[in-house]
Amino acid sequence: MTAGMEMPRRSWVEQIMGMPISVHLRGPGVSTGPGVARVVAAVFEQLRQVDHLMSTYRADSEVIRHRRGELTLSRCHPWVREVVELCEQARLRTDGYFDARLPGGFDPSGLVKGWAVERAARLLAGIDACDYYLNAGGDIALGVAAPDAPGWRVGIEDPRDPTRILAVREARCGGVATSGSAARGAHIVDPHTGRRPDDLLAVTLIGPTLLWADVYATAAFARGADALHWLRTHAPAYEALVVYRDGRAAPADGADQHPEPPAWQA
Amino acid sequence: MRKIAVAIASTICGLVLLFTYPTSTGQTVAAAGALPVALPPNESSLSSGGVSAPLPQTSNSSSGPGTGGAGGTFAGSTSKTRYGPVQVQISVTGGRITAATLLQVPHEAGRTDRINSQAVPILNQETVQAQSAQIDTVSGATYTSDGYMQSLQSAIDAAHLG
Numbered sequence: 001m002t003a004g005m006e007m008p009r010r011s012w013v014e015q016i017m018g019m020p021i022s023v024h025l026r027g028p029g030v031s032t033g034p035g036v037a038r039v040v041a042a043v044f045e046q047l048r049q050v051d052h053l054m055s056t057y058r059a060d061s062e063v064i065r066h067r068r069g070e071l072t073l074s075r076c077h078p079w080v081r082e083v084v085e086l087c088e089q090a091r092l093r094t095d096g097y098f099d100a101r102l103p104g105g106f107d108p109s110g111l112v113k114g115w116a117v118e119r120a121a122r123l124l125a126g127i128d129a130c131d132y133y134l135n136a137g138g139d140i141a142l143g144v145a146a147p148d149a150p151g152w153r154v155g156i157e158d159p160r161d162p163t164r165i166l167a168v169r170e171a172r173c174g175g176v177a178t179s180g181s182a183a184r185g186a187h188i189v190d191p192h193t194g195r196r197p198d199d200l201l202a203v204t205l206i207g208p209t210l211l212w213a214d215v216y217a218t219a220a221f222a223r224g225a226d227a228l229h230w231l232r233t234h235a236p237a238y239e240a241l242v243v244y245r246d247g248r249a250a251p252a253d254g255a256d257q258h259p260e261p262p263a264w265q266a
Numbered sequence: 267m268r269k270i271a272v273a274i275a276s277t278i279c280g281l282v283l284l285f286t287y288p289t290s291t292g293q294t295v296a297a298a299g300a301l302p303v304a305l306p307p308n309e310s311s312l313s314s315g316g317v318s319a320p321l322p323q324t325s326n327s328s329s330g331p332g333t334g335g336a337g338g339t340f341a342g343s344t345s346k347t348r349y350g351p352v353q354v355q356i357s358v359t360g361g362r363i364t365a366a367t368l369l370q371v372p373h374e375a376g377r378t379d380r381i382n383s384q385a386v387p388i389l390n391q392e393t394v395q396a397q398s399a400q401i402d403t404v405s406g407a408t409y410t411s412d413g414y415m416q417s418l419q420s421a422i423d424a425a426h427l428g
Contacts, residue, residue, distance in 0.1 A: 011426035020414040022423045024403065113408075135419060138406040155418065157406030162417055168401055180407035202407055 007131075012040050016047045017055065017113065019137035027130035027145060039127055043120045043134065050116040053077050056107050067105040083108045083115060090215045094234065097219035099191040114177060114214030117141050121210075140176040141210040159202040159243050167241055175210025179203050179217040180243075190222045199224035201245050205231070207238030 009026045023040050030036055054063045062080050065071040073081060087100035087108050100108045117134050121141035124132035133142035133152050142152050151170035158164035159180050169176075179188065180202030190197050203220045205213040216235040220227035220242070231240045404419040414420050 009426050011423045013423050013427070019408060020420070022403075022419060024423075024426060133403055135403050135405075137408040137414075138404065138419070139408070140403055140405055142403075152402040153400055155401035155404045157404050157418070159407060162406060162413065165401060165404070165418070176405045178405045178407050204405055 010036075012044075014044045016044060017051045017116075017136070018057070021047060021117075021137070022133075022135045023124065024133050024135070025124065025127065025130050026132070027127070029128065030130060033127070033130075036127060036130075039123055043123050046120045046123070047116055047136075050079065050112065050119075053080055054083060054108060054112050056109055063106065063108060083112055086115060086211070087111050090219075094215065094219035096191055097222045098215050102189075110218050111211070111215060113137075114139060114175070114211040118175060118210040138178050139210060139214055142171055142173065142176070144172045154206070156204050156241055157202075166243065169206055169239070171206055174206070174208045175213040176204065176206045177210060177214035177217045178205075179214070179221040188218060188222050190224070197222050197224045199245060200227060201243040202241075203227055203231075203243075204241040205235065205238040206240075207235070213238055 007026045008028065008030050009024065010030045011025075012023045013020055015021070021044070023043060025036065025040075051061075052058065053061055055061045056063060058064060062071055062076050066073060066076055066080070073084060076084075084106075087098075087106075090098040090111055091100070098110065100106055100111065113136055117136045117139060118141045121132065121134040121143070124130070124134065125143050129145050131142075131144040131149055131152070133140055138157070140154060142154075144151060149172075151172040154169050154171055154176050155165040156167045156169070156178070158166045180200070181188070181198075188197060189195070200221055203217045205217045205220075207213050212235070216231060216238060217240075219234075220231050220240070223230050225244075227242050228240060231238065401418075401422070403422060404417065406417070
């Protein structure tokens with residue numbers, strides 16, 4: 001039994017940006033601390049504000065008005081300008097495998113979620129003596145308060161069966177992101193070929209920031225079969241799990257004798 | 267034999283009715299403090315029979331969600347996967363998931379899995395099959411609200427709401 005197992009824990013869930021977003025807090029004051037509920041409300045409010053500014057599903061969002069030419073970048077909210085700049089950085093860092101310049105116009109959706117969730121999670125980090133995580137549709141920003149506090153145990157979902165867990169990693173700080181086609185169908189496009197990649201079922205990255213875990217996971221998914229090799233050179237600070245579509249079938253029993261090394265890279 | 271099967275099925279149905287989550291498309295995610303809503307019996311695919319083989323589970327310390335994470339056993343709703351109906355149950359002790367069990371497994375689940383050869387050893391080396399995982403949260407491809415209702419994350423959330 002570690003100390004964290006007896007710690008009071010509390011969760012909140014709201015539907016924002018078209019997905020359920022869960023906040024979990026763990027610490028002595030999560031039930032009694034007067035400011036806790038206020039901070040959590042601020043987290044959800046900030047995410048709603050990002051959605052209003054940057055959703056591509058809202059005709060009046062700044063991103064859409066900018067795309068239509070009604071709003072110059074210099075007149076956009078500072079958050080929009082920051083995201084535009086980050087999208088360009090992401091394109092350069094991923095050899096163009098992450099590209100917000102879609103055929104339909106500028107679409108930062110692939111980066112906005114990670115950016116917004118990581119940003120909102122900073123508010124949770126300000127709660128005294130409290131471990132936190134913010135899980136937005138399967139992408140997670142997390143942290144623990146004390147150097148000796150146990151980490152959060154993150155299960156990586158099996159893309160073929162969401163009731164199964166492929167692996168578990170304990171994380172104390174940073175982000176976990178999974179890109180794949182399991183939940184929403186094929187929505188990632190290889191920007192170089194226009195092809196919808198189908199080599200992989202899912203790519204999960206764990207590392208220092210959710211924003212870049214998310215960007216690199218998306219890029220690696222678009223990259224396809226050599227995703228692991230590509231990640232090793234492009235995102236060395238991140239641990240990765242890749243699930244292949246056409247992987248060799250492994251027998252359900254006796255698989256523990258399998259000689260292949262795990263797909264994790266340190 | 268048939269009588270026993272029926273008895274087991276009704277026990278599980280009872281559990282399901284107590285702790286399932288809403289699955290209809292019109293419903294939104296439960297906000298903080300809200301309790302999961304029980305399904306009417308005719309929506310539980312346990313009563314449809316034939317397709318799946320419910321596995322008997324003992325639930326010795328059941329308590330509802332919203333108990334401050336103290337503990338209990340919670341069953342998610344039955345979700346229809348491409349392999350057939352699947353239902354997951356988690357046990358929470360001291361605010362942590364101590365066990366995740368598949369209450370319903372489609373027949374196809376027993377066949378050779380197509381998980382890639384590299385992922386399988388991880389699964390075995392770390393003994394992290396859902397049946398024995400101790401997890402605080404779940405990472406997966408972005409799910410929709412409907413997908414959330416059937417997810418392990420929704421069960422984890424429900425165990426700590428309030």
